[in-house]
Amino acid sequence: MTYVRPKFRHPELQKNKLGYTVDYYEGALSTLCAGCGHDSISAGIIQAAYEMNIEPHKLAKLSGIGCSSKTPAYFLSNSHGFNSVHGRMPSVATGANLANRDLTYFGVSGDGDTASIGMGQFVHVIRRSLNMTYIVMNNGCYGLTKGQDSATADQGSKNKGGNVNLFESIDLASLAIELGATFVAQSFSGDKAQLVPLIKAAMNHPGFAFINVISPCVTFNNNVGSTKSYDYVREHIGATATVDFVPEMQEISIEYGKGTHKNVTMHDGSVIQLHKLAEDWNPLDRQSAMNAVINAKAKNEILTGLLYVNPDAHDLHDIIKTSDRPLNTLTKEELCPGSEMLNEINADLR
Amino acid sequence: MAGKTDKINDFVVRFANVNGTGSASANFLFTKAIFRMGVPVTPKNIFPSNIQGLPTWYEVRVSEKGYLGRREGIDLLVSVNPQSMLNDIKSVRTGGYFLYDSSKKLHAEYIREDINYIGVPLMQMCNEAYTDARQRQLFKNIIYVGALATLLDIEFNVLEDLLSEQFKGKEKLIPANVKALKLGVDYIHANYKYPLEFRVERRDLLKDKIMIEGNSACGLGAVYAGATVAAWYPITPSTSVVEAFMDYSAEFRVDKITGKNNFAIVQAEDELSAIGMVIGASWNGARSFTATSGPGVSLMNEFLGLAYFAEIPTVLVDVQRTGPSTGMPTRTQQSDIMEAAYASHGDTKHVLLFPSTPKECFESMLDAFDLAEGLQTPVIVMTDLDLGMNDHVSPPLTFDDSREYKRGKVLDAAALEKIEKFGRYLDIDKDGITYRTLPGTHPSKGSFFTRGTSRDEYATYTEDSAAYQHNMDRLIRKWDTAKNMVPAPQVYQKKNESKNGILFFGTSQYAAEEAMDILKEEKIVVDAIRLKSFPFNKDVEYFINSHDTVFVIEQNRDAQMKSLLMIELGVDPKKLISVLNYDGMPITADNILNQVKVNLRSSSKSLMSKN
Ligand SMILES: Cc1ncc(C[n+]2csc(CCOP(=O)(O)OP(=O)(O)O)c2C)c(N)n1
Ligand code: SF4
Ligand SMILES: [Mg+2]
Numbered sequence: 010m011t012y013v014r015p016k017f018r019h020p021e022l023q024k025n026k027l028g029y030t031v032d033y034y035e036g037a038l039s040t041l042c043a044g045c046g047h048d049s050i051s052a053g054i055i056q057a058a059y060e061m062n063i064e065p066h067k068l069a070k071l072s073g074i075g076c077s078s079k080t081p082a083y084f085l086s087n088s089h090g091f092n093s094v095h096g097r098m099p100s101v102a103t104g105a106n107l108a109n110r111d112l113t114y115f116g117v118s119g120d121g122d123t124a125s126i127g128m129g130q131f132v133h134v135i136r137r138s139l140n141m142t143y144i145v146m147n148n149g150c151y152g153l154t155k156g157q158d159s160a161t162a163d164q165g166s167k168n169k170g171g172n173v174n175l176f177e178s179i180d181l182a183s184l185a186i187e188l189g190a191t192f193v194a195q196s197f198s199g200d201k202a203q204l205v206p207l208i209k210a211a212m213n214h215p216g217f218a219f220i221n222v223i224s225p226c227v228t229f230n231n232n233v234g235s236t237k238s239y240d241y242v243r244e245h246i247g248a249t250a251t252v253d254f255v256p257e258m259q260e261i262s263i264e265y266g267k268g269t270h271k272n273v274t275m276h277d278g279s280v281i282q283l284h285k286l287a288e289d290w291n292p293l294d295r296q297s298a299m300n301a302v303i304n305a306k307a308k309n310e311i312l313t314g315l316l317y318v319n320p321d322a323h324d325l326h327d328i329i330k331t332s333d334r335p336l337n338t339l340t341k342e343e344l345c346p347g348s349e350m351l352n353e354i355n356a357d358l359r
Numbered sequence: 360m361a362g363k364t365d366k367i368n369d370f371v372v373r374f375a376n377v378n379g380t381g382s383a384s385a386n387f388l389f390t391k392a393i394f395r396m397g398v399p400v401t402p403k404n405i406f407p408s409n410i411q412g413l414p415t416w417y418e419v420r421v422s423e424k425g426y427l428g429r430r431e432g433i434d435l436l437v438s439v440n441p442q443s444m445l446n447d448i449k450s451v452r453t454g455g456y457f458l459y460d461s462s463k464k465l466h467a468e469y470i471r472e473d474i475n476y477i478g479v480p481l482m483q484m485c486n487e488a489y490t491d492a493r494q495r496q497l498f499k500n501i502i503y504v505g506a507l508a509t510l511l512d513i514e515f516n517v518l519e520d521l522l523s524e525q526f527k528g529k530e531k532l533i534p535a536n537v538k539a540l541k542l543g544v545d546y547i548h549a550n551y552k553y554p555l556e557f558r559v560e561r562r563d564l565l566k567d568k569i570m571i572e573g574n575s576a577c578g579l580g581a582v583y584a585g586a587t588v589a590a591w592y593p594i595t596p597s598t599s600v601v602e603a604f605m606d607y608s609a610e611f612r613v614d615k616i617t618g619k620n621n622f623a624i625v626q627a628e629d630e631l632s633a634i635g636m637v638i639g640a641s642w643n644g645a646r647s648f649t650a651t652s653g654p655g656v657s658l659m660n661e662f663l664g665l666a667y668f669a670e671i672p673t674v675l676v677d678v679q680r681t682g683p684s685t686g687m688p689t690r691t692q693q694s695d696i697m698e699a700a701y702a703s704h705g706d707t708k709h710v711l712l713f714p715s716t717p718k719e720c721f722e723s724m725l726d727a728f729d730l731a732e733g734l735q736t737p738v739i740v741m742t743d744l745d746l747g748m749n750d751h752v753s754p755p756l757t758f759d760d761s762r763e764y765k766r767g768k769v770l771d772a773a774a775l776e777k778i779e780k781f782g783r784y785l786d787i788d789k790d791g792i793t794y795r796t797l798p799g800t801h802p803s804k805g806s807f808f809t810r811g812t813s814r815d816e817y818a819t820y821t822e823d824s825a826a827y828q829h830n831m832d833r834l835i836r837k838w839d840t841a842k843n844m845v846p847a848p849q850v851y852q853k854k855n856e857s858k859n860g861i862l863f864f865g866t867s868q869y870a871a872e873e874a875m876d877i878l879k880e881e882k883i884v885v886d887a888i889r890l891k892s893f894p895f896n897k898d899v900e901y902f903i904n905s906h907d908t909v910f911v912i913e914q915n916r917d918a919q920m921k922s923l924l925m926i927e928l929g930v931d932p933k934k935l936i937s938v939l940n941y942d943g944m945p946i947t948a949d950n951i952l953n954q955v956k957v958n959l960r961s962s963s964k965s966l967m968s969k970n
Contacts, residue, residue: 037819064802065802065806066798066799066800066801066802066803066806067799069643069798069799071639081808082808082820086806087802087803087806088798088806089796089797089798089799089806089807089808089809090806090807090808090809090810091639091642091808091809091810092808092809092810092811092812093635093638093665093811094635094661094662094665094811097631097632097635097661097662099632099635100590100627100631100632100633100634100635100636100639101635101636101638101639101642102639103590103625103632103635103636103639104588104590104635104636104637104638104639104640104641104642104643104645104647105639105640105642105643105798106639107588107623107625107636107639107640107645107647108587108588108639108640108641108642108643108644108645108647109643109644109645109798109799111799112643112798112799129628129629129632130628130631130632130635132628133627133628133632137625325625326623329620329623329624329625330618330619330620331619331620331622331623332614332617332619332620332621333617333619336587336588336621336622336623336640336645337587337640337643337644337645337797339585339587339621341585341763341764343621344582344585344587344612344621345582345583345584345585345758346582346583346607346611347758347760348757348758348759348760350611351583351756351757351758352755354579354756355567355569355755355756358569358570358571359394359395359567359568359569359570
């Protein structure tokens with residue numbers, strides 16, 4: 010059985026700058042469980058791409074294996090997608106990006122896909138500063154293989170089978186900051202108001218942008234005692250700041266609550282507006298971001314928002330000085346030294 | 360005048376050195392001088408998996424007849440390593456020579472009555488001539504080259520020329536080197552009879568031939584093939600493939616105006632990542648490759664299955680070494696054949712190329728990219744340590760400027776415009792090869808979801824049995840198409856001349872051809888075929904079917920190529936007789952002859968007894 014979303018257009022839907030309505034950014038019908046957090050994130054991605062006026066064919070979406078990694082089929086059907094192998098999406102994204110630096114690369118992974126089998130590739134893609142957005146749909150369990158604990162499951166949390174996780178959990182956001190990721194955010198699948206601007210800002214970031222999204226698995230990890238259930242997250246969420254993405258300097262002034270706000274100018278001149286909740290919050294300060302994440306964890310809180318950003322990020326292409334033109338557009342004339350040169354090489358080998 | 364027992368241009372010299380003492384360049388100087396004198400010469404590095412301190416050997420065969428395989432029997436051993444001396448002395452053939460550092464007297468136990476000793480006080484001479492400790496170490500090597508030049512009649516000015524080429528830009532270093540050469544020359548002049556009864560005589564046998572390592576040729580081939588993305592993880596003996604690609608790219612691919620690179624090379628965190636990058640880049644339309652050896656191929660298995668099933672061009676160079684496991688990492692073998700042919704779980708098979716010479720390494724890379732993109736599948740270039748890390752006399756590398764890169768069936772925006780509905784896996788041409796699109800081509804047409812899961816012809820996920828099987832059958836159709844696209848084997852005779860044939864591939868070529876010559880001299884005729892690729896085409900099938908017995912020569916224990924022939928062509932196993940070599944050293948003609956003759960004798964006996 011195949012699942013293709015039936016196409017019907019609502020004439021009243023608003024068009025974005027490119028003339029596309031939001032449904033143009035949708036994908037095939039999701040086959041995930043009803044209520045799965047991952048579907049909410051897909052909806053957020055669709056919304057963000059629509060609002061950012063992304064040309065879908067100028068974006069490539071990549072993933073590993075897992076329920077989470079299936080989602081690229083459920084958004085942006087006009088983008089090329091690549092559902093690779095378990096834990097190895099970062100390497101495929103790296104190769105793709107090296108071949109064509111002009112596209113936007115959007116990676117989706119799960120906590121199993123990233124924090125266990127794919128930990129090596131996750132660490133190294135950060136180290137290389139690949140220009141991509143990397144979203145982990147983090148449900149603290151292996152959804153697709155039916156609910157085993159993952160490495161992000163909190164110590165002491167109970168899984169569906171009633172077993173308590175005995176091991177320390179891996180905190181992906183602080184790890185990413187530690188490893189030098191230049192954009193690290195955390196959010197909750199149920200908080201679209203926060204998630205959409207974060208995704209937009211991540212896609213606009215000129216280096217590696219990581220978003221760890223807590224995404225409850227309704228089937229295997231929404232039980233009492235799980236720290237990644239809807240109820241737990243709603244009760245224990247702590248936001249760093251409310252974030253609003255303002256592309257290309259178009260000032261939108263939305264004030265949330267009574268917090269102060271701070272503008273962060275991105276590399277390309279666009280602005281992320283942060284509404285500070287914590288008095289000492291400075292997303293440009295790596296050290297305090299680290300501290301805040303660690304402190305929140307100690308209090309069993311999930312700190313959400315933009316934790317850290319370095320707007321002057323350099324990506325892999327800058328570092329290894331690849332040509333500004335995408336490598337996949339270079340022709341034989343530009344790439345092949347030709348027979349005359351080969352004769353010279355031969356002569357040197359005699 | 361050559362005496363009766365004199366052997367011109369036909370001998371083996373082995374150097375016994377210590378790893379990391381600068382012997383490599385001196386030994387290469389020796390080899391290159393013989394090459395420059397127009398005489399076929401084959402050096403083999405026999406080195407430990409170690410950086411400094413362990414024994415290492417360099418064996419040079421000189422062959423007027425142009426035999427470039429290894430040969431047993433050491434005519435002259437140059438000993439500069441006390442550690443291995445006892446065994447080195449044992450390795451010299453009766454009547455052969457042992458050149459050693461006579462700064463210290465040889466122990467009685469080191470004296471063999473049936474060989475000749477040539478003592479040159481290398482250390483003592485160095486200590487007298489040089490003050491710097493490093494120079495004393497390095498010039499020991501050059502002194503013995505000088506001594507050998509006199510003993511073997513190597514032209515001194517050829518050595519001088521090579522030195523001045525080597526130190527171009529550092530001319531200051533030339534006189535000290537020439538001085539060391541002369542020290543060696545003079546010492547032999549003063550103390551020994553020269554030249555030896557085996558020696559070099561100038562010929563013009565090499566014409567336009569070059570001398571290059573297979574790995575350099577592969578790296579250069581990738582540049583000529585238009586590869587722009589290379590990802591790799593270091594492993595002997597494949598590392599120098601990517602290093603060569605790096606060097607040649609730095610030379611030819613840096614934009615003169617912007618200073619930016621028209622290539623990207625990433626040292627990955629492991630081989631899984633390296634092949635993942637290659638797959639990602641190829642999926643996105645760049646020519647991309649990686650190089651590794653057996654352990655790396657083992658790690659790449661899952662990804663190779665993905666590339667096979669999702670149909671993504673992938674070029675991989677496997678420079679084979681001695682397995683299993685870490686095995687003998689600095690010794691040669693052809694033992695990854697099964698692993699490469701069927702890499703990954705499920706029904707998978709991969710296109711393999713088997714180059715024999717550096718020239719073919721270069722061409723294999725050109726072919727590998729055309730085939731990988733033409734067939735949208737992995738192509739594995741199967742070389743080995745012997746070919747990759749030794750200098751080989753090779754025909755010059757050639758490139759036809761009119762050769763275009765065959766990028767395969769890729770639809771551009773204009774082509775997509777004309778299509779009602781794009782189906783990534785629709786077999787429109789009925790050859791099993793379907794049309795692909797690259798990301799970013801067209802705003803509303805041609806996008807699809809690449810996946811390792813089962814899908815229908817429109818790339819939509821499906822678990823429908825018929826659709827799955829339909830796809831698997833198409834992949835076999837593609838495999839059949841591949842048979843006519845891969846390089847055809849080299850068949851040595853126009854018409855069969857014997858009921859017996861020999862079959863070989865890769866670096867067994869030199870030894871096999873030499874063995875054939877010797878058999879011919881003994882009036883034993885065998886037909887021959889050299890495989891260049893997998894899948895096997897009809898020529899391979901015909902060769903095997905039209906002979907009673909086929910000797911399958913290969914360098915592994917388990918007769919992997921024989922298995923592959925049996926599996927893929929349904930050959931009667933009794934027909935295929937294995938000639939195997941798996942001691943980690945390159946195969947020799949003698950070894951082949953012994954195994955072939957034993958079997959020929961026993962089969963003729965059994966024929967007679969039947970009558
Ligand atoms: C090499 C390999 N090992 C194991 C599996 C089985 N497997 C599929 S998905 C998965 C875990 C997925 O967990 P996660 O990444 O957290 O995704 P989720 O389903 O929770 O969204 C595993 C172990 C596999 N596909 N490949
Ligand atoms: S099993 Fe869990 S993660 Fe997977 S689709 Fe269902 S709810 Fe989502
Ligand atoms: Mg999970």
